[in-house]
Amino acid sequence: MLKTIKAHDLGIGMYVILTQGWFKHPFLKNKFKINSEKQIKEIIDCGIVNVVIDTDKSSQTDNDINLPIPEKWEPKKLIPKEFRDVINDKNFPPKEKAKFVYKSSIDIMNKLLKSPTVQNIKEFKEGVSDMVDLILTDNITSQYLLNITYHDHYTYTHSVNVGVYSILLSKALFKNSAIHDMHELGAGFFLHDIGKVRVNSAIINKQGKLTDDEMSEMRTHPSLGYDILSEANQLSEECKVIVMEHHERYDGTGYPLGLKGDDIHLYARVCSIADVYDALTSKRSYKKKLKPFDALALMKEEMMNHFHKEIFDEFVLLFK
Numbered sequence: 001m002l003k004t005i006k007a008h009d010l011g012i013g014m015y016v017i018l019t020q021g022w023f024k025h026p027f028l029k030n031k032f033k034i035n036s037e038k039q040i041k042e043i044i045d046c047g048i049v050n051v052v053i054d055t056d057k058s059s060q061t062d063n064d065i066n067l068p069i070p071e072k073w074e075p076k077k078l079i080p081k082e083f084r085d086v087i088n089d090k091n092f093p094p095k096e097k098a099k100f101v102y103k104s105s106i107d108i109m110n111k112l113l114k115s116p117t118v119q120n121i122k123e124f125k126e127g128v129s130d131m132v133d134l135i136l137t138d139n140i141t142s143q144y145l146l147n148i149t150y151h152d153h154y155t156y157t158h159s160v161n162v163g164v165y166s167i168l169l170s171k172a173l174f175k176n177s178a179i180h181d182m183h184e185l186g187a188g189f190f191l192h193d194i195g196k197v198r199v200n201s202a203i204i205n206k207q208g209k210l211t212d213d214e215m216s217e218m219r220t221h222p223s224l225g226y227d228i229l230s231e232a233n234q235l236s237e238e239c240k241v242i243v244m245e246h247h248e249r250y251d252g253t254g255y256p257l258g259l260k261g262d263d264i265h266l267y268a269r270v271c272s273i274a275d276v277y278d279a280l281t282s283k284r285s286y287k288k289k290l291k292p293f294d295a296l297a298l299m300k301e302e303m304m305n306h307f308h309k310e311i312f313d314e315f316v317l318l319f320k
């Protein structure tokens with residue numbers, strides 16, 4: 001029997017059905033049996049007030065007494081243990097694995113951007129390594145990852161999307177060549193906008209177009225990001241150059257340095273294509289989001305001077 005109860009009245013053993021959208025909660029599935037107080041807290045923390053329970057599948061109902069099971073205390077870590085466990089679980093279904101990894105990455109990125117400490121950047125790099133290995137070795141899960149990307153206006157979602165697209169594009173371009181350190185590259189792609197944490201948040205969150213002054217401040221984020229990663233001293237120069245040059249344009253019209261052609265680092269040229277594509281396919285307060293095909297068509301027809309043609313052509317092939 002299905003029954004609606006308050007989230008606060010949930011107990012361990014209850015079989016819960018979350019009717020909210022997949023992105024409204026941090027769980028892999030919408031239906032599952034509650035097995036810890038932590039899960040109840042997570043449901044309440046994401047703003048869910050009422051939940052549906054299936055009393056037939058519950059090993060207790062709200063009439064039973066809830067005895068909390070004490071959880072082992074662990075220091076807060078940026079990358080949860082399950083992240084690596086799921087990635088390395090060969091029996092995990094690819095579609096579910098892609099969903100879990102994507103949602104976890106967004107959560108991790110959100111936490112990192114709120115607290116970009118040296119320790120967190122170090123941990124983040126380790127987490128990215130697992131993600132890169134997954135994309136390099138598991139084509140089926142990678143394809144699901146490409147297809148489930150979600151588009152909103154948050155920097156953390158955008159950062160994960162650009163990371164996923166850029167790693168896939170690098171995989172296609174470099175074919176696992178040993179010359180390119182994909183782990184370093186991956187970190188650079190995911191962190192390309194980290195400099196935005198030092199830009200005035202009123203500018204980052206502004207609804208509508210930026211004024212010239214605001215745009216000037218926004219345009220400092222590549223060099224601010226470079227500074228953050230230099231201070232943290234956890235990543236290579238090649239990774240930092242992605243952060244510094246991802247807004248440079250092939251025809252020299254980009255910023256901050258106005259570099260042109262192959263003077264822009266190869267990895268930054270890769271990142272810039274993924275970056276523009278994700279911006280076009282994401283909703284902004286002042287513009288509608290474009291469908292993938294329309295975004296690629298616009299880039300080809302109106303922005304082609306901004307990109308390295310061969311790299312762009314390879315990017316289009318990812319979506320075929």
Ligand SMILES: [Fe+2]
Binds near residue numbers: 192193221246247
């Ligand atoms: Fe950027």
Ligand SMILES: [Fe+2]
Binds near residue numbers: 192193275
């Ligand atoms: Fe970006």
